[in-house]
Amino acid sequence: MRFGFLFGEVITGLRRNVTMTIAMILTTAVSLTMLGGGLLAVRIADKTENYFMDRVEIRLYLDDDVSASDLECSQAPCQSLMSELKKTGGVVSVQFVNSTEAMKEATEVTFKGQPEMIEMIQDTRLPASLRVKMTDADQYERIFQTYHARPGVQQVLNDKEIVDRLVSIFDGLRNAAFGLALVMALAALMLIANMVQIAAFTRREEVGIMRLVGATRWYTQLPFLLEAVVAAVIGSVLAILGLLVARPMVVDRALGQLFDSNVFPHVTGDDIAVVALTIAPIGVVFAAVTAYATLRYYVRE
Structure with a gap:
């Protein structure tokens, strides 16, 4: 050719x-x-x-009374919630974050470089929370059904929904x-x-x-x-x-x-x-x- x-x-x-x-x-x-x-x-x-996905957490936000009175999760109902969560199958770790730490995280990490957002929340008491790390983020529904109506719990959120x-x-x-x-x-x-x-x-x-x-x-x-x-x-x-x-x-x-x-x-x-x-x-x-x-x-x- x-x-x-x-x-x-x-x-x-x-x-x-x-x-x-x-x-x-x-x-x-x-x-x-x-x-x-x-x-x-x-x-x-x-x-x-x-x-x-490696950073996804389930967050149990505590109500105002618990957030204001228990800064170290050393009293009921926060202490009992943390104890039960640690014993729950599929839970890797449970971290308590009080109101002061939540505010520090919001101003220094979450809304860093956003002064208008920081000004908006600076006079607000952010709720304390229990941050639960799971082996599988899809287990959120089980955690939600178990803990969303428990005393001291204001709201249960899943970071996976945001992702x-x-x-x-x-x-x-x-x-x-x-x-x-x-x-x-x-x-x-x-x-x-x-x-x-x-x-x-x-x-x-x-x-x-x-x-x-x-x-x-x-x-x-x-x-x-x-x-x-x-x-x-x-x-x-x-x-x-x-x-x-x-x-x-x-x-x-x-x-x-x-x-x-x-x-x-x-x-x-x-x-x-x-x-x-x-x-x-x-x-x-x-x-x-x-x-x-x-x-x-x-x-x-």
Whole structure:
């Protein structure tokens, strides 16, 4: 097979249908960018869940009377609650945090750098709490049913609910990105099919002559398939560049403060690389399969 001839045919085909080629490249790029955004959302959601799951606690907030009168959890009902919790199956540790310690944590950790929030709570007595570390955060319901109505307990909360809400944000972004990617993929499919059919039609005489002198069907149709692949490769490169540009200009600007506050883990270069190595082959294979199917079922000569 003469590769010079094959290369020339591919370039000629791309130039001959330049507007459709550009449309296919851009459609493929947008489709893969949406797919890449969805995959990034999945990675951030997984990293967020893994980041917080080791820190998830069940918190038993004590009522005002207990919070004000028992600063060391040395009296009933706080002492008995702590004792029972430590004996409960699946409990790793139980930590008592009094009102003073809760306020210190709120001002120095939770709302650090947020003076308006600190001012809002500074005259408030924060409740004391028992922080329960479990082997499995899904055991929250059992702890809740056992302790939510006990004397001295004001409220039982589970940090996992907060983690689930954070993860659900990225689940929504993922679903939206995948939905847009699917729509764009259908558009790319139709563009590829049309481009291959038009290219084959405009060169039907050349193909006919080549077939008469003994060229195989595969040899005559390979340039059309490669045209689609080349366009997909260019679209994949543009999609990867789009993700690289979107990270500092869109993602970091929108979520930068949350990243810096360790609410969400950072989107790293490794994340972009993994996504790039996923979407590029998908784009190329998608284009190749679509072009082959078009040639196989619609171009008979």
